[in-house]
Amino acid sequence: MPSPVSADHPAAQPPGRGSVDALIRQTRRLKGEVDAVRRDTRGDGADPEERWQRALYDLALRQLNDIDAHLAQLRDGPPPGPARPAPPSAAPDGSLLARVGSAEWNLLTDQATWSAELYRILGLDPAGPALTLDELPGLVLAEDRPKLTEMVTACLVDAKPIDDEFRVVRPDGTVRTVHMMGEPVLGADGGTTSMWAVLRDVSELRRGQRTVSETRDSLHRHRRQEHTGQPIAAGSREAAPPPWHGSLRPPHQGPAALDLAAHRLPATTATLIGADWHDALELADGQSVLTVGGLTGQDVTAASGMAMLLGAVRGMAMAGTRPGRLLTLLNRLLDTSAQPALGSAVCCRYLPSTRTLLWARAGHPAPLLYRDGTGRLLDAPDGTPLGATPGARYEESAVTLRPGDLLLLHTGALLPELDGTATVHRLLGLAPRFGPGRTARDCVRTVVEEFGGPGREDDACVLAAKITT
Structure with a gap:
């Protein structure tokens, strides 16, 4: 050839x-x-x-x-060393x-x-x-x-x-x-x-200046790799759940209670600041558990820590642990880990029989609720980041949802130039585009179109859940 x-x-x-x-x-x-x-x-x-x-x-x-x-x-x-931003x-x-x-x-x-x-x-x-x-x-x-x-x-x-x-x-x-x-x-x-x-x-x-700086940093990392012969791990991306979409259909419950879609927006540089996840779990009793979160660290350490947390979340959720208690136990797990790290998460449990959402958060953006063409932040319970305070306890909130409501969970790195408040403000501005005829997948695609540009130094996740019945 x-x-x-x-x-x-x-x-x-x-x-x-x-x-x-x-x-x-x-x-x-x-x-x-x-x-x-x-x-x-x-x-x-x-x-x-x-x-x-x-x-x-x-x-x-x-x-x-x-x-x-x-x-x-x-x-x-x-230059001989990593370039600094202008x-x-x-x-x-x-x-x-x-x-x-x-x-x-x-x-x-x-x-x-x-x-x-x-x-x-x-x-x-x-x-x-x-x-x-x-x-x-x-x-x-x-x-x-x-x-x-x-x-x-x-x-x-x-x-x-x-x-x-x-x-x-x-x-x-x-x-x-x-x-x-x-x-x-x-x-x-x-x-x-x-x-x-x-x-x-x-x-x-x-x-453009960030792109120049990032590509130069990437060049230096590549040169170091060639010099040492040691590959730079990309485990945090490989270990994360892939983009997916679909509906949860709880057993023996007839039509799906939730229309779900999620997507991972990858970092546009080789720098791995942390590891984020999104997950949706169908339980045998017809309830659903939705989580998004992230863990600080780099490469294999962040990937293994994220896999540990996600496995713990699934195990405790299947055992019936409520969101507030689940985050309390996750915090204890990180606090006793051999490699201390900080994490954030939001955990939601949806009860389709009453359309009740129970949720708690640990240093993470609160879910956004879109209804009748407008959006708002759910009233956030207290919650320090995971691993930050030994013995921390996490409060839980409840909200009653309606058919047609859209729930949006996201991690905090959607746009590097925005702080948390500006990111939420921009997400809420998408409410008119999340109309009644839009599926969860349509809504996620809209978020990706809005936030999927260059310059992201960390992966970001978004998960949408639309109440169907």
Whole structure:
């Protein structure tokens, strides 16, 4: 059999060093020309168009600096050690005019003026009013609000320019990273009269930077493997239940009580941060046990620990152990393990005779319930992570379900850029797409389409259960 690379189909070759050096020289010459034009356009900052032009020149220089650095990396080859993620103030993504909006906040009249593009970046209706500086933090992730407050305060009080990033949650639940550059506008008395800013959506750039860092890290791991001859284990993925879909049909109960579907979203890098599972178990009495969970650790250790926990869950569930007691015993099992680890889980037991769901959680996101086109989090009982507190006891909650209800269980790594609150907000935003005619498999497919993009460093699981009778 001929080699995949033949004389007719030669392997792609990297560009020669001379050609890359020529590109670097051209980039640096262009940087000098852009910088010269930028200096010529500097004025007193009172003209909005002038400020806009100057900001675009600044953005152009940032991007050219980024191109210069990437070309140098291409010329010099992969670094000797794992690459670190780029700093938050790195260059913006895409073309200069794409995803760039402007804003000005007048401190004397308390009026805000936004460009149409800024409304689009933030996912707001252009027909609505522009947000004031007091209202803007309402769009920002809670952990980034202190940063935004510090930026704005330093600009207004100390006349310092703004040049930093923060994350916003748009009304549709998506999270975007926004880079903000701005300056104060001073009045005749030297006091600040307004603040202007250029805001750019750099979400795609951040994902690209993570991809570059992850692929370089993967290259270094591959080189270490070749050098030592020891393969890197992938046991945590291999030991996990495969994607599946289907209905539970309890014995002697007639039609299925639950329409079930589940899926594993694999990590897009070779880094294995932990091991997640999803499981559905049919019991002889017609009840069903649904669990999702995860365990910290890497490679074979995480895989064996997850297999131990999943086996324990099934054994105790078949013995009739209720969810709260089951998690209490799992916590004791991890606490006495020879290799301590932390885990999280949510355990549900469904009683079809009364349509009652009994559930408990241990450091894990609560299930989501979708009904009549809306979704909500189930009221969460207390529950510390597994293995964190010796002797911990786990409370149990109960909820009565209706035919047509959809229950969604998930692990916490659906999107790396979202915290738990933002992930839940985005999942709840899918409620209109989980209509009455949608099966559990349809709903899982919708979640996978929404969260199945690149950049995930850990596996994630989602399990959907629709009440059918």
